[in-house]
Every structure is written in structure tokens, then in C-alpha cells.
Amino acid sequence: MKLTQIQRLFTVISGLWVGAYIAIGFLVVPILFMTIGDRQVAGVIAANLFKTTAYMSVGVCGFLMVMANHLVKLGRPQYRWIRWILLCMLACAVAAAFILIPWMNGLRDQALQLGLSVRDTNNADVFRVLHSVSSVIFIIQTILGLLLVWRSTKNVD
Numbered sequence: 001m002k003l004t005q006i007q008r009l010f011t012v013i014s015g016l017w018v019g020a021y022i023a024i025g026f027l028v029v030p031i032l033f034m035t036i037g038d039r040q041v042a043g044v045i046a047a048n049l050f051k052t053t054a055y056m057s058v059g060v061c062g063f064l065m066v067m068a069n070h071l072v073k074l075g076r077p078q079y080r081w082i083r084w085i086l087l088c089m090l091a092c093a094v095a096a097a098f099i100l101i102p103w104m105n106g107l108r109d110q111a112l113q114l115g116l117s118v119r120d121t122n123n124a125d126v127f128r129v130l131h132s133v134s135s136v137i138f139i140i141q142t143i144l145g146l147l148l149v150w151r152s153t154k155n156v157d
């Protein structure tokens with residue numbers, strides 16, 4: 001595979017990944033909450049979407065890091081910066097997939113066992129903080145993703 005083909009493949013994969021990420025977070029989930037009358041059901045579905053997205057992000061990010069390393073070895077130094085972007089995105093995905101989402105799901109499951117919404121439990125404040133932190137991480141990862149796609153289009157022959 002030619003160097004330019006590898007770069008284009010990198011850009012296509014990163015563009016599809018970031019596009020799907022943005023579509024889920026800023027289109028699908030808001031529509032889900034507007035359409036489904038039960039916020040608890042919408043929250044469970046949204047949590048599953050975000051969990052799947054986070055796991056997918058860990059995998060895709062790892063694959064793109066391998067590609068970026070290969071491109072640096074092939075003489076494309078601009079991918080050094082891209083590796084840093086990917087590393088930050090990977091840190092966000094790992095924090096979401098393995099810390100925040102499981103913690104929030106645990107709080108939600110505890111509430112559901114009691115027949116309550118998480119908003120009606122003693123853990124409501126903790127859940128609200130975790131939700132805020134995960135939202136900030138999602139926005140940071142979105143901005144990094146846009147930067148990744150933008151930088152990956154630079155100097156493609």
C-alpha cells in the first residue's frame with residue numbers, strides 16, 4: 001500500500017469514527033430524550049450507546065495510533081502531533097469506558113433495584129457530578145476528534 005493510500009485510509013477511518021461519535025452524542029441521544037417520554041428508559045438506552053461508543057473509541061484509537069506510528073516511520077512527521085491527539089482521546093475513552101460509565105451504571109442499577117430513578121436516591125448528587133464530568137470529557141474528545149480529522153488531512157499528496 002502506498003504512503004498516500006495509508007494516509008487517506010487514516011483520514012477516512014478517523015473521519016467516520018469522529019462523525020459517528022458526534023452523531024451519537026449530539027444527535028441520537030438528544031432525540032432519544034425528546035422522543036421517549038420516560039427519562040429513565042431514555043437514560044438506560046443512552047448509557048448503552050455511550051458505553052458502546054467508548055469501547056469502540058478505545059479500539060479505533062489504538063488502531064489509529066498504530067497507523068500513526070507507521071506513518072511517522074515512513075517519513076510523515078506531522079503524525080507525531082496526531083499521536084498526541086490520539087493519546088489524549090484514548091485517555092478520555094478509557095476514563096469514560098472503564099471509570100465513569102460503569103460507576104454511573106452502578107448508581108442507576110442500585111436505583112432501579114429500589115424502583116426509583118437515580119434522581120430520587122441519596123446518590124443523585126454523585127450521579128449529577130459524574131454526568132457533568134462525563135459530558136466535559138465527551139466535549140473534549142469531540143474537539144480533539146475534530147482536530148484529529150483536520151490535522152490528518154494536512155499534506156496528503
